[in-house]
Amino acid sequence: MSWINRVRNALPFAAPKRDTPDNLWIKCPSCGEMLFTKEYEDNQSVCPRCDHHGRIGADARLAQLMDPGFVLLPAPKVKEDPLKFRDTKKYVDRIKGARAANPHPDALTNAVGRIEGKKAVVGVQEFAFMGGSMGMAVGNAFIAGTERAIREKCPYIAVTAAGGARMQEGILSLMQMPRSTVAISRLHAAGLPYIVVLTDPTTGGVTASYAMLGDIQIAEPGALIGFAGQRVIQDTIREKLPEGFQRAEYLHAHGMIDMVVHRHSLRATLAETIDYLMAAKAA
Template sequence: MSWINRVRNALPFAPKRETPDNLWIKCPGCSEMLFTREYEENLSVCPRCEHHGRIGADARLAQLFDDGGYEVLAAPKVKEDPLRFRDSKKYPDRLKAARAANPHADALTNGLGKVGGHKAVVGVQEFAFMGGSMGMAVGSAFVAGIERAIKEKCPYVAVTAAGGARMQEGILSLMQMPRTTVAISRLRRAGQPYIVVLTDPTTGGVTASYAMLGDVQIAEPGALIGFAGQRVIQDTIREKLPEGFQRAEYLHDHGMVDMVVHRHELKATLARLIDYLTAAKAA
């Protein structure tokens, strides 16, 4: 035993205090260390730089519905691993790992409740579940949410967050693009509004389908929104892209997004839009 260990063992040092691993969080925007509790109480928005952090489906639904109360709608069952896909892991193993780390069975969860006193169905994509990727389960859940909105005679609000189509389902994932588009057309024929909230990130096949078909397009500040990645576009056109390209504010300035709304104002904004759009439909 070394002399330093003998001294340490002989002296009455106080035991080391254990600090919870989740006490602090580092802001992805400004790199400031924030108390996790304060950060979450601020709706996962950095109080210093206003960076809007990514949040899960349950937190999002609780923020949007009145008094945080809502009914989670059952997700339709779909065939898993239809292509028997395998890369470095089997697709069922990836699904199993994603489900172990998330509260829901796949990347889109529907809730039914009231927003500002108005009944609505809200569908939220969970980016933490395989990057919010759109496969058959997401497509089926989206269509089921639309059908419930038609049945309830209320709007459907889609909160998007996705890296695009789910590669493990190949062409079957791409088929969800026209499938969800047809469902939106049915909602419109039923006379109900369709509102989209674009959050960070919304890309790929989701952007190329239901994420850009809203009667009103809302985006959170700083959200990355696009189809192909910036580097791919730059290499294709061989030109330097403008500053802030594919960010919510740039898209708003160029007419692709109707409004950029801070998370603190999102629920109130949705309530006003639903009130206006449902009144217009009834008139």
């Protein structure tokens, strides 16, 4: 026991030390304001001071977007560590660590249900799972989601959040780019919409494939969206890039995405979009 605790215990008028939860407060990564965690979560993880849209997990995202009663789809099984990859640690150990820290077996989780009464299959990427990286499990989950949408005769909505392809799977991860493109083509052949919600961050091979192939491209405010990083591009073209050129607002202003929608309005916007696109299909 330290001397300060001994002194405290010896003083009858000293108030006893009380333990407080470690997660009572959260610091906004944008403005630095300290916020009550409950207040922050009740506001859909949007800072009430500066309106920064924080990163959220797949379960929270599905709960925000879908009506109660949605059903999670089983994750497809894939061969793990097909290349026997190792860097500073084994790939299988990285997967085990990611699974221990996350509720789902890989970075893309599908659910079937309704959005304000409109049937939809929604696939959400979990950035906390190895940076939302796209490997065989993500590719197979994406394809499974589109196939379920075809069977249900409803749209497939992809909510992207990724650092790109999963380097530990090498060329096998890059193969998920054309595979997902073919899956989207099959969805279109069935006359069904494909909608993308771009969240922070969406980069690399995910941006170069299914993230930018939506019939409608919706982004959250301030989301980082791009292929290569700003520094890499500047070093390559040897020119200074505009401020915020990879942010949602800049991309919207230059015609690369269709809408920038606040998280509070995202569910209603998706329901309206589904209604419009499915009505066009019926016509």
